Amino acid sequence: MLTRPLAARPNAYLMKKIVAFLAFSAFIQGCDDGDLTVENIDFTSQTAAHCGNIVYKLKDTEAFFFEVADHDALFINDATPEGSPRTLPVNSTNRIFYRAYSGDIDDDVLCSSIPPATPSVVEEWTFTGDNGRIEVTTSPVIIANTELAGGEIIQKYRHDIVFRAVNKNTPSGTEFGDFTFGSYFTPANTLPFNFDDTAESCGNLVYNINGSEAVTLAISPELIANEVTPVGTPRTALLGTATNVLTYTLFQSAVSSDYFCVAPTPTTPLIKEQWLGDAGVLNVSGTIEVTTTSSGPGVFLHEIRLKNAMFRKGNSAFKLADNYLLGFLTTS
Structure with a gap:
């Protein structure tokens, strides 16, 4: 019966150790904040909020947000005509960002006048384009008025936001197209209709x-x-x-x-x-x-x-x- 020479066994054992070490090193490097690479973004299930002129969505260690010159002028509580959304050009005033952070984030990260030192930004994408625009389609959210038979109440307004014809600039390259931000809601004024019966x-x-x-x-x-x-x-x-x-x-x-x-x-x-x-x-x-x-x-x-x-x-x-x-x- 043939047997492997004893001298070969330590070499094979050594090779296994080297392979394991390299695999572990690759894992550690892949987890390093500075080398974080995000392939795609999906904030469709996140709720949008705003502070000042910034509208944002947060998800664990990620933020998808944009800043405009005048929040109230863009998000008017009135339905937009069908096929005629409100639009703003993407430029140095109306800016769109995606950021990944070194840890979980909350509203203070985006809304503080002095951003906290941690978590830090480890990756940032910008959205640009000569013909790029922020597009907002608004519709009222109507519910039944339980106080008046057959009546309705406008509870809030839904703003569906899409970034049109923009360049998504990432560390791995640039992608051109339309990108959906999702829905953002603003409250409607309460109309009491709480009158007595004397006119x-x-x-x-x-x-x-x-x-x-x-x-x-x-x-x-x-x-x-x-x-x-x-x-x-x-x-x-x-x-x-x-x-x-x-x-x-x-x-x-x-x-x-x-x-x-x-x-x-x-x-x-x-x-x-x-x-x-x-x-x-x-x-x-x-x-x-x-x-x-x-x-x-x-x-x-x-x-x-x-x-x-x-x-x-x-x-x-x-x-x-x-x-x-x-x-x-x-x-x-």
Whole structure:
């Protein structure tokens, strides 16, 4: 039987040790922060946030973010028309970055005026391009209004962000194309619609106010005529843009009846947000119904209701309710 010479065994053993050592060294070098190499980025499941003019997503030791000149001008709470997103050119003011860090990161890493010393940046990619742009498509997130049957609430606004025609510059080279940042949400103002059932009027302007909110209807005089309506037969008309104009206004501070009964319209309180009623469509939406009863000799009570009214601001809209009581108005 043939046997391997004893002298050969130590050499084979030595080779195994060398191979193991080289493999371990390669592993250590691959883990060294300075040599970190990221092949791709995926932040689709991360929630976006912002501080100042920076919008960012964080994932463990990674950050994907961009900075613009004016955050509020880009992320307007209004739907963009279909096929017409808001855009900004990618340049020295509107900048896009990906960074990998030496340890886990939090909001302070990107939002501190003086960045912390650790973790440190171990790899950075930039996105550039002469024709590159930041593209934002905005849509309202609408939920059911549990307080008003058939009504809707705009809960927040969703901004879908894509970087178009940019160069992704990485340590391993440059890749050209479109890159998805993902969705970013901004809160909508809460519109309380917390009115009582008493309406007031100045001439043909019917209004209901509560704190800093008001709903007004520039009503056609014949709808509130001092004459009792037959049972089950209210006076009706459609909301319009010249007559029977419906408006909801949210002010910066409390508003009083005096605001609606003087001319010119006061400059205070300041308007925070204003929505206009859509023009009504016969048998579909935006119907005014007024039922008038006698409330004493020469006194009349008008019950004013809005059926399927829609409010709109810019390109965003929501349904008020199936049947909304604007209020009871007393006239004589």
